[in-house]
Amino acid sequence: MNLGAAEHHVAAGRPAAQQPGALRRIEVAGVGRVFEDGFEALASASFEVPAGSLTVLVGPSGCGKTTLLRMIGGLDSPTSGAVRFLGDAGTLPPPRTAFAFQEPRLLPWRSVAANVALPLELAGVPRGERLDRAASMLERVQLADAGRRLPGQLSGGMRMRASIARALVTEPELLLLDEPFGALDEITRHALDDMLLSLHARLGMTVVMVTHSIVEAAYVGSQVVVMAPAPGRVVATVRPGFAQPTPALRATPEFAAATAGIMRSLAQAMVPAGGAP
Amino acid sequence: MIRRAFHAAFPPVAVVLALLAAWQAAVWAFAPSEFLVPAPMAVARALRDGSSQLLAAAWLTGLSAAAGFALAAGIGIVLGSVLSASRFLMRGLYPIATLLQMVPLVAIAPLLVVWCGYGARTSIASAVIVSLFPVLAATLDGMRSTDPGLVELFQVNRATRLQRWWKLELPWAIPSIVTGLRIAAGLAVIGTIVGEFVGAFAGEDAPVGILITSALRENRTDMVFAAVFVASAVGFVLFGVVSLLGWVLLRRWHASAR
Ligand SMILES: Nc1ncnc2c1ncn2[C@@H]1O[C@H](COP(=O)(O)OP(=O)(O)OP(=O)(O)O)[C@@H](O)[C@H]1O
Ligand SMILES: [Mg+2]
Numbered sequence: 001m002n003l004g005a006a007e008h009h010v011a012a013g014r015p016a017a018q019q020p021g022a023l024r025r026i027e028v029a030g031v032g033r034v035f036e037d038g039f040e041a042l043a044s045a046s047f048e049v050p051a052g053s054l055t056v057l058v059g060p061s062g063c064g065k066t067t068l069l070r071m072i073g074g075l076d077s078p079t080s081g082a083v084r085f086l087g088d089a090g091t092l093p094p095p096r097t098a099f100a101f102q103e104p105r106l107l108p109w110r111s112v113a114a115n116v117a118l119p120l121e122l123a124g125v126p127r128g129e130r131l132d133r134a135a136s137m138l139e140r141v142q143l144a145d146a147g148r149r150l151p152g153q154l155s156g157g158m159r160m161r162a163s164i165a166r167a168l169v170t171e172p173e174l175l176l177l178d179e180p181f182g183a184l185d186e187i188t189r190h191a192l193d194d195m196l197l198s199l200h201a202r203l204g205m206t207v208v209m210v211t212h213s214i215v216e217a218a219y220v221g222s223q224v225v226v227m228a229p230a231p232g233r234v235v236a237t238v239r240p241g242f243a244q245p246t247p248a249l250r251a252t253p254e255f256a257a258a259t260a261g262i263m264r265s266l267a268q269a270m271v272p273a274g275g276a277p
Numbered sequence: 278m279i280r281r282a283f284h285a286a287f288p289p290v291a292v293v294l295a296l297l298a299a300w301q302a303a304v305w306a307f308a309p310s311e312f313l314v315p316a317p318m319a320v321a322r323a324l325r326d327g328s329s330q331l332l333a334a335a336w337l338t339g340l341s342a343a344a345g346f347a348l349a350a351g352i353g354i355v356l357g358s359v360l361s362a363s364r365f366l367m368r369g370l371y372p373i374a375t376l377l378q379m380v381p382l383v384a385i386a387p388l389l390v391v392w393c394g395y396g397a398r399t400s401i402a403s404a405v406i407v408s409l410f411p412v413l414a415a416t417l418d419g420m421r422s423t424d425p426g427l428v429e430l431f432q433v434n435r436a437t438r439l440q441r442w443w444k445l446e447l448p449w450a451i452p453s454i455v456t457g458l459r460i461a462a463g464l465a466v467i468g469t470i471v472g473e474f475v476g477a478f479a480g481e482d483a484p485v486g487i488l489i490t491s492a493l494r495e496n497r498t499d500m501v502f503a504a505v506f507v508a509s510a511v512g513f514v515l516f517g518v519v520s521l522l523g524w525v526l527l528r529r530w531h532a533s534a535r
Contacts, residue, residue, distance in 0.1 A: 073433075075429070075433065098433075099433050101426060101429075101430070103426060105424075105426050105427055105430050107427065107444075107445070107448070108530045108531070109448050109529070109530045109531075118434065118444075119434045121444075122431070122434045122435065122436045122440055122444075123434070123435070150529060150530055152530060
């Protein structure tokens with residue numbers, strides 16, 4: 001639990017890059033995790049997350065994506081290697097980080113607005129201010145009218161958006177998303193991918209997102225880290241590099257080529273003889 | 278609305294009326310002595326003739342039961358919260374609480390008189406003793422079943438232990454606590470009357486327990502039945518208040534209240 005909430009009020013609102021001592025990149029350096037039962041979930045994963053990027057972790061079930069994301073967020077510690085946060089002048093303390101879990105994890109007895117305001121409430125932000133901030137965040141995820149409803153009255157996609165609004169309400173420098181749209185149908189997922197991209201463009205935070213979907217990875221990722229299982233490892237880092245993805249992009253040959261590239265990396269890694277490092 | 282109330286009330290009312298009719302018929306047919314089994318009509322007469330005495334008794338017993346119930350609810354919820362927060366305390370205290378719950382109330386009721394003296398305090402203590410455990414167990418169970426994902430959410434947001442209890446574990450446990458309180462409501466009335474059997478004053482202002490013992494002494498079985506009826510009514514009111522409270526707290530978000 002080391003999420004650097006001490007800086008909660010210091011930097012709120014200003015783009016991270018303008019501050020002295022701002023985060024430049026996150027370095028995942030040879031990170032491994034052997035669980036207490038002796039299971040090696042992750043063997044030496046290395047890659048870099050540039051500040052302000054939207055980095056996607058993609059790979060088959062059980063390859064250690066959640067484990068890795070939790071270690072980046074400080075919810076778990078590596079048994080080997082390290083996650084470093086680097087600025088111009090060396091290592092920094094962990095940035096303000098927010099987590100959106102695989103499930104919405106909303107409190108069923110609270111209105112959507114009160115759910116979104118929860119992190120601010122726990123940090124002691126006064127009621128009026130936190131409700132204002134929750135309302136404006138709900139607007140950004142297109143839930144402006146749902147603030148007074150209860151989670152039980154929302155659709156799955158609306159709940160997921162509420163959970164993302166709750167993660168964003170603290171104005172994090174680092175947003176960690178664990179298969180945020182994994183449980184949704186493809187059409188809704190595409191719409192939410194576009195919403196995520198526009199939020200990222202407007203707020204400028206660093207995002208690390210886990211997904212099962214190669215299409216989603218190619219569409220939203222400024223960088224895609226491809227992982228393979230048994231033991232979990234990073235097999236390639238791909239940069240689809242679509243500057244401003246729009247829904248029409250999904251139907252283009254360039255996009256097909258990008259997904260094919262990711263698929264090739266995955267396929268190579270899955271061949272047993274293909275050689276674990 | 279009226280239709281729905283009618284649909285809800287009709288079956289139990291019909292069954293009760295049928296049973297009363299059968300009872301009255303059996304009394305006419307077999308004519309047992311009034312002392313063994315009074316006829317429903319005789320009980321109704323006792324209810325009418327003794328109404329002021331019965332109402333006063335219901336009021337006294339109701340007050341003791343409500344006080345005992347409120348104390349048990351408060352202690353049970355606080356103790357359950359404390360135990361759920363500490364594995365050590367739970368392992369240490371919960372088995373003891375379970376064992377204490379096995380001690381028969383009737384056996385220790387005379388002791389309560391020694392400790393609390395004659396009067397309402399003994400009845401209240403007796404009500405607390407029987408109704409505490411269901412609240413404690415329900416609170417503990419409810420809190421320990423808190424969704425670990427939500428606990429993690431609170432940890433990620435650096436909630437204090439107190440915030441986690443007040444904003445997560447307590448609301449999470451409310452459905453379970455309400456169930457515990459429903460059970461405790463009925464038990465509190467039973468506990469109160471047992472306490473009154475051994476430790477209440479007879480006289481003008483006698484509670485239900487005393488009314489029952491003195492009616493028995495006077496061979497007034499009809500009056501015993503009337504008093505039992507009144508005691509049940511007191512329990513029913515307490516149960517109703519708790520159910521209403523649960524409905525108010527849960528109706529918006531919990532399936533049990535829909
Ligand atoms: N606490 C734990 N103790 C032991 N093994 C664990 C633990 N947590 C995860 N693992 C194992 O580590 C491996 C990776 O788990 P992880 O949850 O990171 O996978 P994932 O890539 O997120 O999979 P999915 O896509 O299905 O969510 C799995 O084989 C899992 O069984
Ligand atoms: Mg996972």
